[in-house]
Amino acid sequence: MSVLDVSHISKSFGNQTILNDVNLSFSGNKIYGLLGRNGAGKSTLLNIITNRLLPNGGKVTINGDTVDNNDEALSHLFLMSEVNMYSNGSKLSKIIDDTELLYGSIDRQLVTELANKFELDLNQRFGKLSTGYRSIFKLILALCLPVEYVLLDEPVLGLDASHRELFYSEMLKTYADQPRNFIISTHLIEEIATIISDVIVLDNGHVLLHDTAENVLAQSSVVVGPKADVEQYTQDLNVIGKESIGQLAAFYIYGELNDRPIPDTVKISPVDLQKIFIFLTNYTNGGNGSEK
């Protein structure tokens, strides 16, 4: 089984530390959600994994082989990002040919099928495409290449709601046909919540959380009721966020609940992934940013 290892990666720009001793391992043909606030270092990490940026320390390997200047190792990876790698004057069909040369093959039947579904004319020049259609073209490449690791940095940037739905469903189809690893970095957390198997949260340059989506959701709950009762019941729990309106309070918990009986006045419910994420990473505002 193929393994992508990120080992003790650090990266600074000037005196700003972006990544600080990041360790991660990707394998088992899973769909990973790579989450983090603006500036958390997600894009930097994806660029280091694909050798577009060099780290200040640490290394990235595929099955033990470094990706650093190693075309063989890099041929297992494709990064789709908002950076435009293609010249504005190039026809899309020409970019597909060039990419095929680079990766050895491309699923031409799927390229045509997806271009039809998204109504993308492959005879156009890249520079003529709108933001949304640039994303669509790059997504089609990402889905049709024979790589073991598909890295998507903000894949649906500029895509309308119908195209976003279409992309997620086509991605899952290609995943079912040919299981491989996806690493998806996005700010539209609820849209990917149902398709990811693993959650990684980068925060302040380090890995704050790496667990299955199932475990993360299972450990999250919200306790709602009269403020005094909620405060008392949650006092020895890991409270990650608080909301209140008048005398009514909602406290968000990450971790085990305790064995004490739940008071009749309070109700405990599950929490969605985006909400958990906001509370876990909103420390800088001391929780105020999320008080409603």
Add this chain to the structure above:
Amino acid sequence: MSVLDVSHISKSFGNQTILNDVNLSFSGNKIYGLLGRNGAGKSTLLNIITNRLLPNGGKVTINGDTVDNNDEALSHLFLMSEVNMYSNGSKLSKIIDDTELLYGSIDRQLVTELANKFELDLNQRFGKLSTGYRSIFKLILALCLPVEYVLLDEPVLGLDASHRELFYSEMLKTYADQPRNFIISTHLIEEIATIISDVIVLDNGHVLLHDTAENVLAQSSVVVGPKADVEQYTQDLNVIGKESIGQLAAFYIYGELNDRPIPDTVKISPVDLQKIFIFLTNYTNGGNGSEK
């Protein structure tokens, strides 16, 4: 009262018609949502309004004065878009100074306050900012200039969930302090559904819909029940979308319901704006794209 008029605007690129006789009027210090599929012509329209692109026909006026090469008229408009107008080497503080010269003034106290809230260091150079922080910087400019029309093209592109919440709430604060017109083009429809007063849907180069958000929501409903009953009840209504699972069907209606009694087996509920939008503009897939 200031009025921005878009009159008989047409625009083609090569043999492709992007806008076809578009007529719109903006006034009354409202918050407009400009919606449309990828490629519907939203960005082209915003660029024509702000004289960054010339139309093939028609004209744009503010209080009767053309915007074409008219600095006075253009000083009432600011367009924030994903196109980067600023040089990578410029410090943010320098760009603020230059923009102030162009617009006569800028609310410096608010610039500082917003930069603090978003944790943006104004001594950085523009080229060093991430996608999300470029958006944030341009949003701060948009909110702090003394213009009557603030045009936002995909304002939250690349912003994380907390920053998106913060932006919407700060935008509403500045709107309350100083009412003016906002025209917001976005694909994240549900996020703006509660803050817009008017909905404009561009489709295939023309205005498909222009109404208050209240009216649009009031005219939209979903009829759910056994398929045969739903089909019978909705047969003379304007059905814009259909979903079905087994024998259960959900038909989406845009327009009046009829006076006939509602069968006990069917339930009629409101629909959210994003769903209405998807059905109204999804004609190309014959509705299949939205069948679940």
